[in-house]
Amino acid sequence: MTTLTRADWEQRAKTVQIETRAFIHGEYTGAVSGETFDCISPVDGRLLGQVASCDLADAELAVRDARAVFESGVWSRLAPVKRKAVMIRFADLIDAHAEELALLETLDMGKPISDSLSVDVPAASSAIRWSGEAIDKIYDEVAATPHNELGLVTREPVGVVAAIVPWNFPLLMTCWKLGPALSTGNSVVLKPSEKSPLTAIRLAQLAIEAGIPAGVLNVLPGFGHTVGKALALHMDVDTLVFTGSTRIAKQLMIYAGESNMKRVWLEAGGKSPNIVFADAPDLQAAAEAAAGAIAFNQGEVCTAGSRLLVERSIKDQFVPMVVEAIKAWKPGNPLDPATNVGALVDTTQMNNVLSYIQAGHDDGAKLVAGGKRVLEETGGTYVEPTIFDGVDNAMRIAKEEIFGPVLSVIAFDSEEEAVAIANDTIYGLAAAVWTNNLSRAHLVGKALRAGSVWINQYDGGDMTAPFGGFKQSGNGRDKSLHAFDKYTELKATWIKL
Ligand code: NAD
């Protein structure tokens, strides 16, 4: 995909233009207060820029503008076939700027440049393109009415959508929201994470270039407790869509209840079980997948396979295979195309992960791989992929979302016990099952309380399948046509003939 070397990327990192301002009504602008916050790269601790720190005043401006543009109809009432064309142009522009966006993402949040280029950017443009392509192929309904009535069941855009997104896949999570939100005709006020604002800020300009009218997409960088809270409490935001932690997700429901009862759609945390039965078709493939499920993206993945449930009869054989497989995942400079584990997003997150590793020791789990901070001399925040064996599901490292590369291995003796342990969590985002037994695959798959279930693989899926959580992993779904439900109101119109 790219022939750029580490030296090329480092050279580009020195010269890349970094836009740090908010984006309101088609223009970059500082925060009303003039405040900024430092954007520090976790790659090496270097200051990337000072980013506009938006708050209530900026939220007021952006929401007012988003509402006015929505009411004007310039986007909301545009023929779907025309919105489609603009969305496809937007996706093409994201692809055309792939290297620039990938570099910004890697510098800002520390993921390997190879992943930014091969995963984040193409999946982001695909989310925009897929949603755009769908919009002129969706039909409304006619109700089964008596002869002298006509009942129309139609979908309308909700109006002003506030989108609050996290830092682990900043561009991708943004585009999972923007694809269906914009395709259905809404105006959006986007708040990226204060830990990863750069790609969202850049994206706003590409939207304008694609032909999305000014004011339809506004971007407000800043903190959760300032601008995020202002949007969540805003009386003129119709729908709030969120990806982030369960703790903040719950708070957003309170804000909605305290304000205008805006619709709230939440994609939150996970503690996903990866269940390996003795009859797995290919233990080597299962071991490699288990390693990747916790090491990919430094374990900063909502669906990370952070609990590895292994049938006791194969545990002594299987765990060493996982320990061997995880050696292929080594922290290194994210700008090196050969690196597959980058830096954790910041010092706070690194210290949090290290404190969970300490908790694993304290609670009596047995460290069998990793366990340390590395590459400290770089000024960056790197932690080795880490495996604890002998974990009990009640330990902190098995119960709490670590959001880092720390794997808990838990033994089980029967199918029933595997399901019971897997479901013994407040979360319900994803789960995987490795077995050669067709009936067991389906029966365990049905018994798992999770929004995504993978059989004999980890982390399958694309834009065609819905993504989201059961229980405290959230509500509603991103991706697929099901995502459109979040961005539209359903209207029944009765006509007396
Ligand atoms: P976070 O909840 O700390 O922050 C998410 C966003 O919410 C950020 O933009 C933040 O600024 C904002 N925020 C924080 N406090 C706020 C407040 N009081 N009001 C309004 N906004 C506020 O989460 P994070 O650390 O950025 O991301 C990690 C979390 O995201 C993990 O729990 C992970 O599982 C989850 N995640 C879930 C999915 C999914 O699809 N289910 C995908 C990726 C990440």
Ligand code: MN
């Ligand atoms: Mn950052």
